Amino acid sequence: MFKLDFRAVAIATAATLSLGLATQTLADDHAIESIHFLIPGGAGGGWDGTARGTGEALTESGLVGKASFENMSGGGGGKAIGYLIENAESNKDTLMVNSTPIVIRSLTKVFPQNFRDLTMVAGTIGDYAALVVANDSPYQDFSDLVDAFADDPRSVTVGGGSTPGSMDHLVPAMAFEAAGQEPTAVRYVPYDAGGQAMAALLAGEIQILSTGFSEAIGLADAGEVRIIAVTSPERVPAYESAPTLVEQGYDVTFVNWRGFFGAPGMSEEKRQQYIDVLEAMYDTPEWETVRARNGWVNIFNPGDEFTAYLTEQEQIIGDLMRKLGFL
Amino acid sequence: MLEGMLAGLTTILSLKMIMIVIGGCLIGTFIGMLPGLGPMSIIAIMIPVAITLGDPSAALILLAGVYYGAIFGGSTSSILINAPGVAGTVATSFDGYPMARDGKAGKALTIAAIASFTGGTIGAVLLMGFAPALVQVALLFHSAEYFALMVLGLSAIAAFAGRGQVSKALMMTCLGLMLATVGESSLFQMPRFTMGLMDLQSGIGFITLAMAMFALPEAILLILDKTRSKTPDQQQNEISQLRITKDEAKTMAPVVGRQSIQGFLIGVLPGAGATIASFLGYAVERNISSPKEQEEFGKGSVKGLAAPETANNAACTGSFVPLLTLGIPGSGTTAILLGALVALNVTPGPRLMTDQPEIFWGVIMSMYIGNVVLLILNLPLIPYIAKLLTVPRNYLIPFILFFTLMGVYIGQNNATELLILVGLGVMATVFRIGGYPLAPLLIGFILGPMLENNFARSIQLYDGISFLWERPMTGVLLILSLLLVCLPSVRGLLQRRRQTKAETKTV
Amino acid sequence: MTLERWLSLAFLAFCLAYGYAAFISMDAALPPFAKFSPVWPSSFPKILTVIGLILALGQLTVWHKSEPAGDIDRRQLGQYAWKTTAMIIALMVAYALLLRTLGFVFATVSFLVLSAMVLGERNWLKVAIIAAIGAFGIWYLVDPVLGIFLRPWPFVFYGG
Numbered sequence: 001m002f003k004l005d006f007r008a009v010a011i012a013t014a015a016t017l018s019l020g021l022a023t024q025t026l027a028d029d030h031a032i033e034s035i036h037f038l039i040p041g042g043a044g045g046g047w048d049g050t051a052r053g054t055g056e057a058l059t060e061s062g063l064v065g066k067a068s069f070e071n072m073s074g075g076g077g078g079k080a081i082g083y084l085i086e087n088a089e090s091n092k093d094t095l096m097v098n099s100t101p102i103v104i105r106s107l108t109k110v111f112p113q114n115f116r117d118l119t120m121v122a123g124t125i126g127d128y129a130a131l132v133v134a135n136d137s138p139y140q141d142f143s144d145l146v147d148a149f150a151d152d153p154r155s156v157t158v159g160g161g162s163t164p165g166s167m168d169h170l171v172p173a174m175a176f177e178a179a180g181q182e183p184t185a186v187r188y189v190p191y192d193a194g195g196q197a198m199a200a201l202l203a204g205e206i207q208i209l210s211t212g213f214s215e216a217i218g219l220a221d222a223g224e225v226r227i228i229a230v231t232s233p234e235r236v237p238a239y240e241s242a243p244t245l246v247e248q249g250y251d252v253t254f255v256n257w258r259g260f261f262g263a264p265g266m267s268e269e270k271r272q273q274y275i276d277v278l279e280a281m282y283d284t285p286e287w288e289t290v291r292a293r294n295g296w297v298n299i300f301n302p303g304d305e306f307t308a309y310l311t312e313q314e315q316i317i318g319d320l321m322r323k324l325g326f327l
Numbered sequence: 328m329l330e331g332m333l334a335g336l337t338t339i340l341s342l343k344m345i346m347i348v349i350g351g352c353l354i355g356t357f358i359g360m361l362p363g364l365g366p367m368s369i370i371a372i373m374i375p376v377a378i379t380l381g382d383p384s385a386a387l388i389l390l391a392g393v394y395y396g397a398i399f400g401g402s403t404s405s406i407l408i409n410a411p412g413v414a415g416t417v418a419t420s421f422d423g424y425p426m427a428r429d430g431k432a433g434k435a436l437t438i439a440a441i442a443s444f445t446g447g448t449i450g451a452v453l454l455m456g457f458a459p460a461l462v463q464v465a466l467l468f469h470s471a472e473y474f475a476l477m478v479l480g481l482s483a484i485a486a487f488a489g490r491g492q493v494s495k496a497l498m499m500t501c502l503g504l505m506l507a508t509v510g511e512s513s514l515f516q517m518p519r520f521t522m523g524l525m526d527l528q529s530g531i532g533f534i535t536l537a538m539a540m541f542a543l544p545e546a547i548l549l550i551l552d553k554t555r556s557k558t559p560d561q562q563q564n565e566i567s568q569l570r571i572t573k574d575e576a577k578t579m580a581p582v583v584g585r586q587s588i589q590g591f592l593i594g595v596l597p598g599a600g601a602t603i604a605s606f607l608g609y610a611v612e613r614n615i616s617s618p619k620e621q622e623e624f625g626k627g628s629v630k631g632l633a634a635p636e637t638a639n640n641a642a643c644t645g646s647f648v649p650l651l652t653l654g655i656p657g658s659g660t661t662a663i664l665l666g667a668l669v670a671l672n673v674t675p676g677p678r679l680m681t682d683q684p685e686i687f688w689g690v691i692m693s694m695y696i697g698n699v700v701l702l703i704l705n706l707p708l709i710p711y712i713a714k715l716l717t718v719p720r721n722y723l724i725p726f727i728l729f730f731t732l733m734g735v736y737i738g739q740n741n742a743t744e745l746l747i748l749v750g751l752g753v754m755a756t757v758f759r760i761g762g763y764p765l766a767p768l769l770i771g772f773i774l775g776p777m778l779e780n781n782f783a784r785s786i787q788l789y790d791g792i793s794f795l796w797e798r799p800m801t802g803v804l805l806i807l808s809l810l811l812v813c814l815p816s817v818r819g820l821l822q823r824r825r826q827t828k829a830e831t832k833t834v
Numbered sequence: 835m836t837l838e839r840w841l842s843l844a845f846l847a848f849c850l851a852y853g854y855a856a857f858i859s860m861d862a863a864l865p866p867f868a869k870f871s872p873v874w875p876s877s878f879p880k881i882l883t884v885i886g887l888i889l890a891l892g893q894l895t896v897w898h899k900s901e902p903a904g905d906i907d908r909r910q911l912g913q914y915a916w917k918t919t920a921m922i923i924a925l926m927v928a929y930a931l932l933l934r935t936l937g938f939v940f941a942t943v944s945f946l947v948l949s950a951m952v953l954g955e956r957n958w959l960k961v962a963i964i965a966a967i968g969a970f971g972i973w974y975l976v977d978p979v980l981g982i983f984l985r986p987w988p989f990v991f992y993g994g
Contacts, residue, residue, distance in 0.1 A: 042739055048371075052981075056375070070983035074741045075525035076511065082525070108516055110528065157788065164868075165516045184870075189787050190513055192598075192780060195649075195656040199597035202653065203466040205788065218669055222654030222676025293378070293670040326516075326865045358980070361972075372980050494897040498845060498889045505852055505882050512875040515868050519875055520855055548906070550922055550953070551914040721955040722964070725946045728922070732929060732945075737976060740983065745930035753923060760906055761837040779878040786873040 034066040038096040040080035051097040053290040061284035078111030088263035099258040119266040123259030123301035129171040130216035131229040132209040146179040153185040159206035161194035168210040178250040214295035348392040355396020362412035362734030366397035383671040388693035395697040410542035418605040418635030425627035432713035446637035447698040449587035450644030471794040474781035475804035483610035487764040503771025526743040538731040543752030590638030594645020597657035601642040608638030846890035853883035937987040942969035
C-alpha cells in the first residue's frame with residue numbers, strides 16, 4: 001500500500017520536473033536567452049523594484065526569454081558584490097543592479113571593492129534630487145535659504161530619510177557650497193525613512209527636506225509642500241514648475257543613477273549584447289508602462305561612458321566628503 | 328458622507344470583487360503563516376498582480392485582503408509555534424503561545440481573530456470620522472515626543488518582571504538595546520560592534536532575533552524535555568475548541584474597546600506604528616489590571632492576547648490617516664501601498680476625498696469587507712490550523728526548526744544569517760533555562776533603534792537635552808510612563824496597608 | 835554557583851567588552867566632521883554600558899534571589915536529552931553551511947529526514963516523502979509563484 005503511494009508521488013514529481021525543463025528549452029528567438037538579476041538587498045526595496053521592473057519589461061517585450069531574480073542582502077550591498085567577484089565563472093549570465101551608494105560606500109570603505117572590479121554594463125535610469133519646503137514656509141527660492149543660512153547657519157535644519165554622508169545630505173551640502181557657504185555648517189538631521197522626514201517637515205521640526213525628485217513630485221502633488229530646487233541641468237517635463245539650482249545661479253547638478261553591472265571578466269561581446277538589449281528596451285511600450293508606474297527618468301549611460309561618468313562622480317563626491325570630514 | 332460610502336460600497340459589492348477579496352485573504356493568510364514573509368513583502372509581491380487587474384478599486388481590495396490575511400497569518404504562527412514573523416505580532420505571542428501550549432490553541436486563535444476584526448473595524452470607523460482632524464494632532468509630535476513614546480513602550484517589560492525578577496527583566500532589556508546598536512549607525516555611516524564581519528554591517532535582522540529568542544528556544548526545549556509537550560490525545564478534545572466562555576468575553580470586551588481606540592491613535596502618528604501600538608496596548612492593559620489578573624500576563628492571559636491583537640490591527644488602519652490625508656507613509660507597509668496607489672494613478676492627499684471620492688471610500692470599504700471576509704473565512708479554518716500542534720513530535724519539531732531557518736533565509740539568501748540564528752538561539756535557550764525572560768530582550772531590540780534615533784535627533788535639534796523640559800508633551804509622556812510602571816507597586820502597597828489596617832481592626 | 839549567577843557574570847563580561855568598544859575604540863574611528871555634533875554614535879552605547887554594569891553588579895550582589903524563576907524545573911536538567919539536542923543543533927549548522935551548495939530542496943529534505951531520525955523516527959521513507967513534498971511545495975510557492983529566488987538544486991547543476 002505504502003509503496004504504491006510512493007511510486008505515484010515519484011512519478012508525479014518526475015512529471016513536474018520534466019515539464020519544468022521543457023518550458024525552459026522553449027525560448028529561441030530572443031536577443032538574449034536568459035538573464036539572472038542579482039539584487040544586493042531584500043525583497044521590496046528600491047534595487048529590487050529596479051531589477052524586477054527591468055526584467056518584466058525585457059521579458060514581456062520578448063527581448064529576453066527568461067528573467068530570474070536573486071535577492072542577496074548583507075553588508076550594505078557588499079555581500080552581493082563579493083559574491084559576484086568570487087563566483088565570476090558561474091555568473092556569466094548575471095546582472096547586478098546597483099546605484100549611487102556603490103560609489104559612496106566604496107569611498108567610505110564599507111566594502112573593500114569598488115565599481116572598477118566589476119564589468120560596467122550600463123546606467124539605465126536615474127532620479128534627480130530635490131529640496132522641498134512646507135507650503136507655509138517663508139522661503140520662496142534657494143537664495144532665500146542661502147540668506148537665512150548666511151545670517152545664522154543654525155536657523156536652517158535640513159532633514160532626509162538617510163544617514164549623514166548619504167545623498168540626501170551631500171546634495172544640500174553641495175548646494176550651500178556652491179552658494180559660497182561653509183558646507184560643514186549645514187545641520188543635517190537623519191530620519192529612519194523618507195515618510196518620517198516628510199512628517200517632520202510638516203510638523204515644523206525641520207525647514208528643508210532633501211529627497212529624491214520623483215518622491216518630491218508625489219508629495220508636492222498631494223498639495224502640502226513646494227519644491228524649491230531640483231538638481232537637474234534643465235527643468236524636468238514631468239514637473240515643469242520646479243526650478244533647477246542651475247537656473248537660480250548655483251552650479252550644482254546631481255543624478256542618483258541606477259544601473260547594471262556584470263561579473264568581472266565578462267567578454268566584450270557579451271557586454272555589448274546586454275547594452276544593445278537594454279538600449280532596445282527604451283523603445284518598447286512595456287518599458288514605458290514600468291517606467292511610468294515607478295516615476296523613473298530614462299538616463300541611458302552605456303559601457304565606457306558609464307565608467308567615465310562614475311569616475312567623475314567618485315571624484316566630486318570624494319572631494320566633498322573629504323571637505324565634510326567623512327574621509 | 329453617506330453618499331460617498333454608498334458609492335464606495337457599490338464599487339466593491341459585486342461577485343467579482345467578493346471573489347477577489349476572498350482570494351486575497353486566502354493568499355495573505357497562507358503566505359503570512361510563513362515567518363520571513365511579512366505583510367510588507369507579500370504586498371510588494373502582489374502589487375504587479377493587482378495592477379494587472381486594471382481597475383484601481385479591484386486592485387485595492389485585493390491588496391486589502393492580502394494585507395489583513397497576512398496579518399492574521401502572522402498571528403497564527405506567533406500563537407502556534409511562538410514564531411512572530413513581523414514585529415507587530417511579537418506581543419501576540421507573549422500570551423498567545425502560552426495559551427496554545429496549555430492546549431487552548433483553538434481558543435487563542437479565535438480570540439486573536441475576533442480581536443483583530445474588532446480593532447480593524449473600529450479603526451475603519453474612526454478613520455472615516457476623524458481622519459482630517461487627527462492628522463493635525465499627529466503633526467504636533469516631534470522627535471522628542473516619539474522618544475518619550477518609545478520609553479512608554481518599554482514599560483511593557485514590567486509584565487515580565489515577575490516576583491523579584493525586576494532586575495533580570497531590566498538586564499535582558501539592556502541586552503536587547505545593546506544588540507540593537509550592532510551594525511551601521513543611522514546617526515553616521517559608521518559600523519558599530521560589527522567585529523569586522525560584513526554580515527553584521529546592517530545589524531542583526533529582526534526575524535533572526537525573533538526566531539532566535541522565541542521559536543528556536545521553544546523547539547530546543549521540546550527536544551530537551553520529552554515530557555514538555557502534552558500527549559496528543561490529551562489535547563485533542565480541547566485544542567480545536569473555538570468556544571469562548573461568557574466570562575472570557577466579558578473580560579475581553581473592555582480591553583478590545585479601549586485598545587481599538589488607543590491603537591488607532593498611535594497608528595495615526597507617522598513615526599510610531601503597529602509595533603509600538605501593540606507593546607503599549609499590552610503595557611497599559613497589564614498595568615491597569617487588578618493584581619490578580621496581572622499574575623496571568625505572560626502565562627496565557629485573555630486580556631494579554633486580546634490587547635496587542637486589537638491594538639495592532641487598529642494601528643494598521645490608523646496608519647492610513649497620514650497616508651490618505653497627507654500622502655505620508657507612516658510605516659513600511661503603507662509606504663509600499665503608497666507606491667501601489669501612485670502606480671494606479673491615485674494621488675493620496677487632502678484632495679483625494681474631493682477629487683476621487685470613489686477611491687477614497689473604496690479604500691475604506693475594502694477595509695471593512697476585508698475584515699469581515701477574513702473573519703468568516705478563518706473561523707471555520709481554525710480547528711484545522713490548531714490541529715497542526717497534534718502532529719507527532721518527531722515530525723513537528725523538524726518542521727518547526729525548518730520554519731525558523733527558512734524564515735531567516737527566504738528573500739535574503741544569506742546563509743551566514745542562519746549561523747547567527749543558531750548561535751543566538753543556543754544562547755537564548757541557556758538564558759531560558761537560567762530563568763531569564765526573553766521577551767524584554769526582543770522588546771528592547773525592537774524599540775532600541777527608534778529610542779536612540781529620536782533621542783539623538785532631539786539632541787541635535789536642541790543642541791542638548793533641553794527638550795526634556797522645554798516640550799511639555801514630552802514631559803507628560805515621560806511622567807506617564809513612570810506612573811504606569813509604578814502603578815502596580817503603589818496599588819499593591821496601598822492594598823497591603825489596607826489589609827494590615829483591616830487585620831489590626833479585627834484583632 | 836547557580837546558572838543564574840553564571841549568566842549574570844557572562845552579562846557583566848559582555849558589558850565590559852561592549853563598554854571597551856563604546857568608550858575606547860569606537861571614537862577613534864569617528865569622522866572629524868562628526869566631532870562637532872552634540873551626539874555621537876557612541877553616546878547611546880555609553881549610556882547602555884553604564885546601565886548594564888549597574889544591573890549586572892546589582893544582580894550579582896544585592897538583588898540576587900535564591901528562589902528559581904521561570905517555567906523550567908531545574909532539578910530535571912539531568913534527565914534532559916542533551917545529546918539529541920546537540921546533534922540537532924549540529925544538523926542546523928550543517929544545513930546553514932551546505933544550503934547553498936546542495937540547493938534548497940535537497941538540503942531541506944536531508945535536514946528534515948536526519949533530524950526526525952535523530953529524534954527517534956524509524957520510518958525514514960515516510961518522513962522523506964512528506965519532507966520532499968513539503969520542501970518542493972514551499973520552493974514552488976516561493977520561487978515560481980511568488981518570484982522570490984531560492985536556489986533549488988545543487989550548485990553543480992548550474993554551468994560554470
